[in-house]
Amino acid sequence: MSPLTITTRDAAPGPVLEITGDLDYMTAPELRTAVAGLSLTAGHLLVLDLAALEFCDSSGISALLAARNVVMEHDCGLALAAVPANTARILSIVGLDQVFTLHADVSAATARTSARH
Amino acid sequence: MMCRTDQVPEPGEGQDVDATDAVFTSLLEDSAEELYEEAPCGYVSTLMDGTIAKINATLLAWLGLERSEVVGRKRFADLLTVGGRLYHETHFAPMLQMQGAVSGIAMDIKTAAGRMPVLVTSKVKTTEEGEPLLIRTTVFDARDRRAYESELLRRRTVAEEARRQAEADRARLQEALAVLQQNLLPAELPTIPGLEAGSYYHTASPDLLGGDFYDLFPLETGRWAFFLGDVCGKGPQAAAVTSLTRYTLRAAALHNPDPVTVLTTLNTVLHERYTSGDPRYCTAIYGVLDLTGEHVGVHLASGGHPPALIQRTDGSADYLPTPGGMLIGVLPQAHFSATRTDLLPGETLLLYTDGLTEARTGPQRERYGDDALREFTAARPGHGPQALIAALTGLLASFGTGLDDDTALLALGVPAPLPTTVSES
The missing domain is CATH 1.20.5 (Single alpha-helices involved in coiled-coils or other helix-helix interfaces)
Known part of the structure; x- marks a missing residue:
């Protein structure tokens, strides 16, 4: 089990959160806090970079959904970039691959000109 | 004072010392008698039979007695409370006789104001030949000490x-x-003619209410509904969602048992209830068993739940995919997909929560996984749901601390027909 680290940087369409480690029952609140602390303005695109995400359980999925609720309240968009295979499989099992916008990597996600979901 | 040795004595110093000694001497005048009578502890000397021969003023003051009432008239034991006297007789006096001295024994003496806790030390004085002469005893006031001990x-x-x-x-x-x-769970599974059912629930923590649930209950004649699911999270909030989920599913099934309709109803209820703030959702498989036909018909739908597994009679096991079924309660409009299959005699349908497949195993602490579960199930002989549940219970136990989540199992199957030929014996 790995600890969770979240680093934030700014890209053209909006903030990018790089999520490293395990996103689970213990660490999911950290993602919620990080998303709540963002200053989002309408039309921004929040990108969650999951390239280094090692594990994501139902609490992690829940935190992703909470992030989606937050950005939608701000009239912003959310994109998941570089979703690891096992998490992509879980998202597909729970049907959330139809809900989240998925991209191969961050550059593909931030290249989108329209941030609207 | 230490550095004085190297110094030449100042004139008159010897006179100062003499003066100090004189002051001490005057203070300590008639010291022996004064010290004996007014000592900060009680002194008493007795004959070997305990008769008091001499006693100091301090002890007399404590006792509230005159010297004339005590000396030659009372024994030491008479100064003690009943309990103290008993202890003196059974322990103190024998020890004194054997050892010649006894130290620091806690007893109570009788005083004018009642009882007073003391510590008693006695020593036998002997002649040069070792013949015992008398007993000398000191009595220390232990009231503060006793109060301190009581407070402790x-x-x-x-x-x-x-x-x-x-x-x-x-x-x-x-x-x-x-x-x-x-x-959140049925007390026991119902008995259903022509069907065998087994279940197991593993609680990861007695302090945290689990979010896993399952149920099996009758619809109209020959048809039964079942469900198994997992509410996101743990604790009271999750349990509240679990309760809402369970009773919504039961009520919806009685209204219209169609699997997609039932899950859609649950989705609407959960989404409305938890529309703001923290998302609360669940995954579930809901289905109907039809026992009216030749085979047991299974019609089920999944909302974001790991697929059901069917243990076949030929030593294989297959997942029953329900692609695209979404988490329940996340979106106002959710898509659920249903599937149908038949259970042949000897086949078992297994529903489980991801506590099983996400358990960490082996030295690398890897997730147990779907493939391992399928292989495990295929490798078990098709002895029915209860045998499969027993095997999986053993598997869960073998995970030890690797099983860190609640896990629910529900197995439903058609008993294999009794063998028509008697096996060789």
């Missing part, structure tokens, strides 16, 4: 009482949690 004891009692109360509170809370937990 009282505090310990208070602390123990607090601990007992905390343990009782904890036990009561656990009992309440256990009752709530039981309310």
Whole structure:
């Protein structure tokens, strides 16, 4: 089990959160806090970079959904970039691959000109 | 004073020392008698039979007695309370006789104001030939010490009482949690003619209500509904969602048992209830068993739940995919997909929560996984749902601390026909 680290940087369409480690029952609140602390303005695109995400359980999925609720309240968009295979499989099992916008990597996600979901 | 050795004595220094000694001498005049009578402890000397021969003023003052009432008239034991006298007789005096001295024994003496705790030390004075002459005894005031000890004891009692109360509170809370937990699951599975059912529930923590649930209940004649699911999260909030989910599913099934319709109803209920703030959702498989036909018909739908597994009679096991079924309660409009299959005699349908497949195993702490579960199930002989549940219970136990989540199992199957030929024996 790995600890969770979240680093934030700014890209053209909006903030990018790089999520490293395990996103689970213990660490999911950290993602919620990080998303709540963002200053989002309408039309921004929040990108969650999951390239280094090692594990994501139902609490992690829940935190992703909470992030989606937050950005939608701000009239912003959310994109998941570089979703690891096992998490992509879980998202597909729970049907959330139809809900989240998925991209191969961050550059593909931030290249989108329209941030609207 | 230490550096004086190298100094030349100043004139008159010897006179100063002499003066100090004179002051001490005057203070300590008639020192022996004064010290004996007014010592900060009681002194008493007795004959070997305990008769008091000499006693000091301090002890007399404590006792509230005149010297004339005591000397030659009372024994040492007469100064003690009843309990003290008993202890003196049974322990103190024999020890003194054997050892010639006894030190620091706690006893109570009788005083005008009642009893007074003291510490008694006695020593036998002997002649040069070793013949015992008399007993010298000191009596120390132990009132403050006894009060201090009582206070310590009282505090310990208070602390123990607090601990007992905390343990009782904890036990009561656990009992309440256990009752709530039981309310989330059927007390026992119903007996269904022509069908065998087995279930298991593993609680990861007695303090945290689990979010896993399952049920099996009758619809109209020959048809039964079942479900198994997992509410996101743990604790009271998750249990509240679990309760809502369970009763919504049961009510919806009685209204219209179609699997997609039932899950859609649940989705609407959960989404409306938890539309703002923290998302609360669940995954579930809901289905209907039809026992009216030749085979047992299974019609089920999944909302974001790991696929059901069917243990075949030919030593294989297949997942029953329900692609695209979404988490329940996340979106106002959710898509669920249904599937149908038949259970042949000897085949078992297994529903499980991801506590099983996400358990960490082996030295690398890897997730157990779907493939391992399929292989495990395929490798078991098709002895029916209860045998499969027993095998999986053993598997879960073997995970040890790797199983860190609640896990629910529900197995449904058609008993294999009795063998028509008697096996060789």
